[in-house]
Amino acid sequence: MAAVEQQISSIVIVGGGTAGWMTAAALCQHFLDTPVQITLVESSQLGTIGVGEATIPTLRRFYNKLGFSDIDVIRATNATCKLGIEFQDWHSPGSSFIHPFGLFGLPVKDTPFHHYWLKAQQTGNASDLADYSLGVNLAKQDKFCFPSPKPESALQIFDWALHFDAALFADLMRTHAIKNNITAIDGKIAEVVLDSQNGDIKTLQLEDGRQINGDLFIDCSGFAGLLIEKALHCGFEDWSQWLLCDKAFAVQTESVGAPIPRTIAKAHQAGWQWKIPLQHRSGNGHVYSSQYISDDDALQTLIENLDGKALHSPRQFSFKPGRRKNAWHKNCIAVGLAAGFLEPLESTSIALVETAIDKIIQSFPKAAFSQTEVDKFNQVTATEYERVRDFIILHYKANQRDDSPMWRYCREMSVPDSLNEKMQAFKSVGDLSRSPWEIFGPDSWLAIYSGFNYLPDTYAAEVDNMPTEYLNTNLAKMRSAIKNMVTPVPSHLEFLSRFCAYKANTQ
Secondary structure, three states: OOOOOOOOOEEEEEEEEHHHHHHHHHHHHOOOOOOOOOEEEOOOOOOOOOOOOOOOOOOHHHHHHHHOOOOHHHHOOEEEEEEEEEOOOOOOOOOOOEOEOOOOOOOOOOOOHHHHHHHHHHHHOOOOHHHOOOEEEEEEEEHHOOOOOOOOOOOHOOEEEEOOOOOHHHHHHHHHHHHOOOEEEEEEEEEEEEEEOOOOEEEEEOOOOOOOEEEEEEEHHHOOOHHHHHHHHOOOEEOOOOOOEEEEEEEEEOOOOOOOEEEEEEOOOOOEEEEOOOOOOEEEEEOOOOOOOHHHHHHHHHHHHHOOOEEEOOOEEEEHHHHHHOEEEEOEEEOHHHOOOOOOHHOOHHHHHHHHHHHHHOOOOEEEOOOHHHHHHHHHHHHHHHHHHHHHHHHHHOOOOOOOOHHHHHHHOOOHHHHHHHHHHHHOOOOOOOOOOOOEEEEEEHHHHHHHHOOOOOOOHHHHHOOHHHHHHHHHHHHHHHHHHHHHOEEEHHHHHOOOHHHHHHO
């Protein structure tokens, strides 16, 4: 028996901000030649979280599909380029490594590069894994250029993302959406009226008396979960037993020096601090566990570790790591913080907005849906969140800090079975197989494993077919090739000045 389809002629998005306007911009393009009407309701009385200023490369694919070039977005959002994240003090105090958007080394036939590097490590050639990544070496030297569109070798492959002003990006998406016939309504929701027959959302009652009806509602209301939770009581899966950080202070500061092409994530005793360089300022925040530090001490830690003058009083927000039990419930789909939140580490919040939007579009090849689409959406969303969760937990589990109770707890805690199996597969045989619906690929996992010195006990047997001297010669050639590629690349500052009309802050 065919699944019963529910036709839609109107979509209502609740909440603006980055998630709401990204959703609106993408859906208006998808439904452009259909009679589906799209309305976005936001309240100018309510603020947005607005701390997510670092992204991963998937965002560039998102706005490219909407017709925006990288230069368009960099100029419109005061953006800088991001080649990866530098983790300071995570493995142990004084340590540092970079998780790049790119590859490490050259594989040989079907054997991944890291197996050859592992043999070299075990036979006395103690070169750093970072020496085999163009992305890492560009980041370390504060250089940037666009990747080669036709790389001659895997050594030339790297990717990049943006540090941007999230509010300006939301404005860019808003302008695009309104040009494409989105109806924008400024109003505060007083009541969500449900259909007495099937429990679906029927009407949004605004405080000024207006009523907004719709067939499909998309909840971009942030942590409040105004529709998915407060109205529909969907339920929440709490992951705070693994992700201890539950609060953050965020503050913008004046820029100090030239903006660097990487995010800084610096570990502190009960959490970590981000530094995100934009063209016109820097974004900073201290993410921490309220179990292990007081709010006053967390704020003081942030203030003591700022490079520039604060532009406003630090803002605090609280969160519970986890996800909604179902991101799509009845005729409501939760996107962004309304669907779940892990923490700012690895800049996944906006990426999960992108994947949610992509799944919505795939669910609507026509203006109708059935329970089949709902079930698939929920299954994939749950898996995506769990994969990201595991990747973030790894950063805490693998630490070797012994200077505070939080880090000791994280090192000793049990982890989800899915992560434990993945870690054991790497530890025993160097396996980096990519799981379905996983945002981060094998080289990202390798960067974190290596950065924490969590390395396999052995390497693939076929590596021994290559003589050690020949192996070392080829590794040296790779390192030399990367150095030669980095040398002529302009500085990140030169790139921004040349291509993006950047003018340094002289104040």
